[in-house]
Amino acid sequence: MIRVLLFAYIKERLGTEEVVLHEQQMTVRQLRERLQHEYDLQTASSLMIAINEEFATNDDIIHAGDVVALIPPVSGG
């Protein structure tokens, strides 16, 4: 089980604070694809993704038990 925490507008887009994926493991890239197709999150490719409070790159592997955070970059200022 992988917990995916949502922040800012992603939370509102998906209407929930977290998503649970029943996977043993997956790459960050696979997570992005799944968010895009299964959850219709068109911005998935530009999200920053952290695994257990550390940013990860596309080839990093997420394991069951990990907590993933989706961090949308924003431009307001």
Add this chain to the structure above:
Amino acid sequence: MIRVLLFAYIKERLGTEEVVLHEQQMTVRQLRERLQHEYDLQTASSLMIAINEEFATNDDIIHAGDVVALIPPVSGG
């Protein structure tokens, strides 16, 4: 082993970021007494004390493995 985290001026007073106590258990009141006598921390009675990110009262018990935070109340503004 009990880890005691220090913040603000307490950190500077004791010259360290944390103190480790080799106890199986102790009450918050006992911790205050020990800070006052062993570490010469005269303000120990007015510190707010949290165990594992939750504030505790004097009769609460700290167990080995707990993380304790000493929070000095301040008045500036």
Add this chain to the structure above:
Amino acid sequence: MERYSRQILFSPIGEKGQRTLQYKHALIVGAGALGSANADMLTRAGVGRLTIVDRDYVDWTNLQRQTLYSEEDAEKGWPKAVAAKRRLTAVNRDVHVEALVMDVQDESFTSLFEQQIDIMIDGTDNFETRFLLNDLSQKYRIPWIYGACVGSYGLSFTIIPEETPCFRCFVNHLPSYHLTCDNVGIISSVVQMVAAYQTTEALKILVGDVAKIRRSLVMFDVWQNEHRFLRVDKLKNEHCPSCGRDRTYPALHREKAKMSVLCGRDTVQIRHGHPFRITEMMEHMKTSGQQVHGNEYLLMTQLEGHRVVLFADGRMLVHGTKDVTFARSLYQKYFS
């Protein structure tokens, strides 16, 4: 409403929240660093009415962190409440700002509570005043938002009567020793962070988004990169004399001291008991050759090597001393 368009777009406020804010009244106690920052944000946000209470005047050392004030305010020695009102009115004329130059220990402060107050913001610099606010909050059931900072370290907590622990549940006695900006200094960014927390909670309360009110105490150190939320539920004390079952509101019944040493200020405050007729006194002192300056709110002069300030509301400050006996002797010699 157009000027609030970005705040209306923020969905937890929206048009409804924005209209609600117009009918709310916030009391800001203390117009120093935290008071300045909160008053500025609440004014820009369009809260209908602000009452600002402060006993002090703008000093050059305030400018480093008290964002409502400019050099001119320090030069002229305006009372902080008055200078704050001037800036806030220039920023948003639609907000009704009331500026009160007074000590919260005076009777007239308590009489403010005869009107509707929706929120109190802690901009004070001492524990004694906070215990007073805390008892008033419980007695009149007004939420208040504790905020404090020294150095790069800050704390904030939202106190909701009948729900959360109160300030006395946290800090059950006046700490014998504590740090102030005057002994360990302060940087402006920690002020802004505490105030950001206070204003956010105030907005949640004022627009009625109670589910989002933060129920933990936040503690941080911006220089040390520390930031924690600490749960508080255990601290609610049913025997608390401020919020428990048998309440005595001890801070409301304290004898008001005629003389007091201002917290970390190297200054003694004396209460005259009656108003000072500032303009008349200033005229009189000038004709007798005394160096004096001021405005309609206060008079500043030098007596026996000490800077002395008299306020129209009947208070006298003697700077550069903590010696109450000496300060009283000055007062008796010249003004009693």
Add this chain to the structure above:
Amino acid sequence: MERYSRQILFSPIGEKGQRTLQYKHALIVGAGALGSANADMLTRAGVGRLTIVDRDYVDWTNLQRQTLYSEEDAEKGWPKAVAAKRRLTAVNRDVHVEALVMDVQDESFTSLFEQQIDIMIDGTDNFETRFLLNDLSQKYRIPWIYGACVGSYGLSFTIIPEETPCFRCFVNHLPSYHLTCDNVGIISSVVQMVAAYQTTEALKILVGDVAKIRRSLVMFDVWQNEHRFLRVDKLKNEHCPSCGRDRTYPALHREKAKMSVLCGRDTVQIRHGHPFRITEMMEHMKTSGQQVHGNEYLLMTQLEGHRVVLFADGRMLVHGTKDVTFARSLYQKYFS
């Protein structure tokens, strides 16, 4: 120095740090919400020299969160950089403030880097400018502090060339869709919190307390009570075209667009190529019966139902449209 006494008492700064600040030069890019808050704190802190670059003018909807500005600035339509300088000079005359009304895409912006710049503060409102700052930061080895916010959500990260990942390591392409204050709104407290982080990091860097620089990205939501520090080390990419081994600094070589739609502003910006002679044009338009107002920096008028602003530096803004073709036709018809 007396006015900085509380900051000098803060031991990580001290007298030595305070003297050091006097010789430092900070570049603040964008004088909107974050730019305002940072500029105010750095000015009060006594940083010797500030350069503030902004292409916009003060509008009524800015007042809700842009703390340097008052109603008068919006009424007069002062350029933000100019209005910022006026307030900052009133706050601390000892700080040398340079106000530049220009678009960072212009050549003259890049020429600023011929002088010593000790820190850059991100007060911009779009990704494109941040990629430019990021490349300039790497090329000239100047730390910069990313900050951004929308709604109640904010981010900040400190980018130190040759040490930390750079902005492009985090965000490797222009997001196709992103939120701005103009589509989801913003509250002022999140601005103050982001700016508090930015100013704190700037002070650490300027006084040389490198050990305390925060090496994580901070992310928070003040309304939702979220606050996290996220470690970033893995993101440092040796193939990054901005900070990697083979650098091309792509943002420095982008073709500057003559026309651009301003991020979330419902406004098109057109570059004239030469300065506009504002005063002369204003005079001319007035005599021909056109409603026009402005100041020595810009001219505002109404053309075919659209508010149009011409800046002395040769830019034209057409408000109330995203249609570049229409904007160009207006430009050609009246000014080319």
